[in-house]
Amino acid sequence: MLAMVGTDQDNPIMVSPRVIATDLDGTLLRFDGSLSPRTLDALAAAEGAGLRVVIVTARPPLATTMVSDRFTWAARVCANGAFVHLPDGSDPLVQALDPGTARTVIEKLAAAVPDLGFGIETGEGFLHEPGFELSSWAGDPGAPWLTAVRSVDELLERAAPIGKLITRSAATPLHVLRPAAAAAVGPLAEISYSGGNRMLELSAPGVNKGRALAELCERWGVPADEVAYFGDMPADLPALAWAGHGYAMANGHPDLLDPALGLRVAPSHQEDGVAQVVEGYLAGL
Missing domain, CATH: 3.40.50.1000 (HAD superfamily/HAD-like)
Known part of the structure; x- marks a missing residue:
């Protein structure tokens, strides 16, 4: 009892x-x-x-x-x-983000905040395109769980499942980034913030x-x-x-x-x- x-x-x-x-x-x-x-x-x-x-x-x-x-x-x-x-x-x-939805989300975010880079967590590793700024949490750029790809298209082709889409701005402050991202994405993805500098995390809706x-x-x-x-x-x-x-x-x-x-x-x-x-x-x- x-x-x-x-x-x-x-x-x-x-x-x-x-x-x-x-x-x-x-x-x-x-x-x-x-x-x-x-x-x-x-x-x-x-x-x-x-x-x-x-x-x-x-x-x-x-x-x-x-x-x-x-x-x-x-x-x-x-x-x-x-x-x-x-x-x-x-x-x-x-509970992964649908690849087609992820592409739409990236397009909408890039249109709303032009200085964004993108990466994806698959559960087995982290893939990122050239515009994504790695920080200390990612470890050594040569770490085996990190994979650099040449473009957003390659990112979406190779990353599976899309457990979490991560976007980081080059200079846009968080207090501007968060509402802009929410307005651009709407119900297409769940947006969260875990403390990363100028960084937002996006998951499948409701996740x-x-x-x-x-x-x-x-x-x-x-x-x-x-x-x-x-x-x-x-x-x-x-x-x-x-x-x-x-x-x-x-x-x-x-x-x-x-x-x-x-x-x-x-x-x-x-x-x-x-x-x-x-x-x-x-x-x-």
Whole structure:
């Protein structure tokens, strides 16, 4: 029988979570990308108590293993929900952007914001055309998961499946890029922002962290009010809004810290905020 845990006066008493779902960068990981001993201990204790631990990230699958190998996980939701990996070794669940739609999206974006470059995550690697500016998150330009192609046409011909289309502007600031992209794309794709400089991420319509987490928990028979989610960026908002226990990180994007959203606030990632909250839940079991 799950215990009931008290929260502060603005949040009613709720059922303890059976699923702990967390973003990685800026949430579970510290500034240097490390997992603290306290965080590892808290996640291990949660798993030992019968809770499921789920990674939910904008990262592609290949960029999560160095984290997921450190603890027992129930699932990895990657590329903002485009790829879901279960630990049983089965093929990932894939929700990809249709190639024809991707071409239309690129054409509309390029017409609206001329200084854009494009890349595509396939789940096995990242392909990019010459106009796409690589940054440090991509690693060495010669890394085996990176493939440079000669044009957007070649990009669309070779990239499959199109898990996530990424666009980066050369100089257009994000506050201009985001609304321009939304107006140009409309319902053709899901647009999200995970913190990359002048960069937006586009997925198939309706594909986001919240939907992927909801579908995963439905498979397990776990309702939203028994799910805790931790995130720090606008891309996390669908999952934060869906989960019964939604925690924006204190170091998170200002959009998530708006009191009107009604989210709880966890201590910053530098203070092991996820671990602190999880420890509190475990103390109430």
